[in-house]
Amino acid sequence: MNLAQAIAYFLREAVQNLLVGWRVALVAVFSIAVSLLTGGGFVLISGNVARLLDEWTERARLVIYLEEGVTPAEREALEARLAAAPAVETWEEVDSRAAAARLADSFPSLAPLLEEQGSVPLPASVEARVDRRSSRGEEWGLWLSELAALPGVEDVDDDEDWIRQMEGFAGIAGTAGLALGGVLMAAAILTIASVVRLTVYNHREEVATLRLVGATEFFIRGPFYAEGLLQGLLGGTLALGGLLALHGWARATLPGVAGPEGPLGRFLAPQESVALVVLGGLAGLVGAVLSLRRESLGVSETGENPLDI
């Protein structure tokens, strides 16, 4: 029998075994699906957060709010400092009217309020675009505090702090998700292992017969490995389908969050989707391997096979 024939034989046997024991098999498939759905959900969320962070990072800003009575000389001194800093790429001045217009633009509901309050102008500011790669560490912090101490400067607002907070949060969420997914995956692997072990138990006489007539380990084990693999692949597919359905549902009900432009708007990348299914298959295979240790197939450590299984 060549390899293709052998694999076809394994799959046929495995499908038959799954159909016969579909009730327990379903439990295993669902447990794999739940663990992958959880893990996949976290990957989806952390992937979106990472994407948002990237976008924000690209537009890392440094806003220098100016005092009301800032003098032209003080402005020049500030700009000279900005020009001398290698991390600062560009900057522009935003006068108080432009700041108000922009705020009204971003938050239309605030527009009437801003018009009313025309008498209380927003502070004028200088907005700088910063290359984040060279704007980290103590030196940068020092530079910022010097900037804040300049005459005419009211306050300095740096995105860095909260980008870092978000990164920390994304890291923790990702780790927690992976840990939770890992625990669920371990449980799912053990479930598959017991399902396969049950199949082996139900087939112990056939296994003994196969041994007697001279079947190799490869042929004896193949169908059981295939069974674990199929359960895992089914579970992975189910998880992917479930995740798609959940995301579609979230899109419909919470378009602001999961809509195409929302913070959770992006589904798993195609490679990630495939990886989810493949991971399911791998988990199933590992479960089968765990359940097919020698003893469970009626062979003792010395290689004796009393065939009394």
Add this chain to the structure above:
Amino acid sequence: MIQFFHVTKRYPNGQIGLEDVTFRIPRSQFVFLTGASGAGKSTLLKLIYRGLLPTVGQILVNGRNLASIPRRKVPYLRRTIGTVFQEFRLIGRRTVLENVSYLPRILGASPRQRRQVAEEALDRVHLKDRIDDLPEHLSAGEQQRVAIARALVSRPEILIADEPTGNLDPDLSREIFGLFREVNEAGTTVLLATHDRHLVEEAGGRVLHLAGGRLASGGDEVGGGGAPGVDS
């Protein structure tokens, strides 16, 4: 050809299954293996197809020293040895055809080839017309004939039977013995364990007699013989 040199089998729990057994069975011989229950018949047969390893001694089967066969090569040894048991060991949810053609199937035979070799084997046990039945629809004697057909399908050099008539009445037993004779006449070495002395005497031929794990008689054809044991 089967050869035992001072073979002892001690089970892990300390039980002696076989003790210092030496004999030689030439090719194409028909040999009965007799002895009371617990005398070591099943132990001896399992040692031949490497279902067990001897604690002491050497075993040669078809010129190969079983101790030197690596575990992964054992299946190839088994393909040269057909085995039949008292309890038939047929798989209930498989048809006669499927039961008989396990080996052809894993060797990659097509469904048509499988049916053909199964038919040939079933023909030798005069059961060709039941090929598509399930075992449960067969009588005990017919089921044992299916088991024999399964053992014959690989055209083994040796056929081993462990009390194959233990579940059958005397008439059926004679019929099954007759089948083994036919198989032997076609050139296969046959080693048949039974505690039914009456049938053995009726059939005649070489008899290896075990008692308490020792060879009590029949081993002398190789010169060594077994120490006389106490027949219980």
